[in-house]
Amino acid sequence: MQGHTIVVTGGASGLGRAVCLRLARAGARIAVIDIDAAGAAAVVEEIRGFGGAAVSAVGDLTRRDSAHALFAEVAATGRVHGLVNCAGVYPRRPILEVSDEDWDFSFAVNVRGLYHMSVAAIRHMQGQGGGRIVNVASIDAFKAHPKNAHYAAMKAAVVSLTKSLGHEVAGQGILVNGVAPAAIATEKAKAAGFLPELAAQTPIGRAAEPDDVADVILFLVSGQNRYMVGETVAVSGGYFIP
Numbered sequence: 001m002q003g004h005t006i007v008v009t010g011g012a013s014g015l016g017r018a019v020c021l022r023l024a025r026a027g028a029r030i031a032v033i034d035i036d037a038a039g040a041a042a043v044v045e046e047i048r049g050f051g052g053a054a055v056s057a058v059g060d061l062t063r064r065d066s067a068h069a070l071f072a073e074v075a076a077t078g079r080v081h082g083l084v085n086c087a088g089v090y091p092r093r094p095i096l097e098v099s100d101e102d103w104d105f106s107f108a109v110n111v112r113g114l115y116h117m118s119v120a121a122i123r124h125m126q127g128q129g130g131g132r133i134v135n136v137a138s139i140d141a142f143k144a145h146p147k148n149a150h151y152a153a154m155k156a157a158v159v160s161l162t163k164s165l166g167h168e169v170a171g172q173g174i175l176v177n178g179v180a181p182a183a184i185a186t187e188k189a190k191a192a193g194f195l196p197e198l199a200a201q202t203p204i205g206r207a208a209e210p211d212d213v214a215d216v217i218l219f220l221v222s223g224q225n226r227y228m229v230g231e232t233v234a235v236s237g238g239y240f241i242p
Contacts, residue, residue: 001026008084009113011086018211057073091151093148134176134220138151177230178232180233184209
């Protein structure tokens with residue numbers, strides 16, 4: 001990844017932070033994009049602390065103009081080789097308690113923001129000889145998840161977008177793929193208390209560590225991926241085996 005610039009949305013915490021650190025250790029220059037300015041700045045300092053290169057950009061991905069401006073801010077400094085769409089929200093609640101505001105917010109972050117950033121990246125990559133886009137979906141896109149139906153629907157939309165965008169732009173050297181993790185042992189997930197129950201249902205016997213997923217993303221966003229397009233890879237420890 002030496003000499004490559006990778007944009008990571010939602011990079012201030014959780015899986016996004018792990019992806020930023022993993023790609024930076026592989027030699028990539030990282031653009032940490034998040035609405036949390038302090039969190040994004042902290043990840044940049046962490047990367048610089050071990051000799052990596054990173055910058056941050058702060059804004060709202062759910063608005064087209066803001067998302068495109070954020071991407072342009074990074075692209076103004078040189079070629080962007082890859083985009084990892086990690087930004088997401090997980091508003092877990094029973095379907096009868098999901099308000100219109102819950103639905104709209106979940107769609108705005110999990111789908112619309114991802115779409116806006118992907119369009120900005122594709123426009124840039126068309127003129128730069130190609131690139132890689134990786135979308136973070138969820139195993140919930142393929143497996144029923146009671147009390148989280150709206151979230152599962154949003155992640156199914158991410159899987160569909162990954163297929164269609166990948167098919168449309170692969171001929172231009174832009175390879176779009178996704179990952180579908182099961183439970184990830186982020187600090188937020190640990191605090192929520194549901195990891196032991198899900199780990200018991202997983203053949204490997206534990207939830208994923210963030211780096212377990214970040215390593216798969218590293219492959220997909222790198223030049224090592226030469227022939228995968230439109231795929232969403234399940235990273236679930238066997239929790240989802242069709």
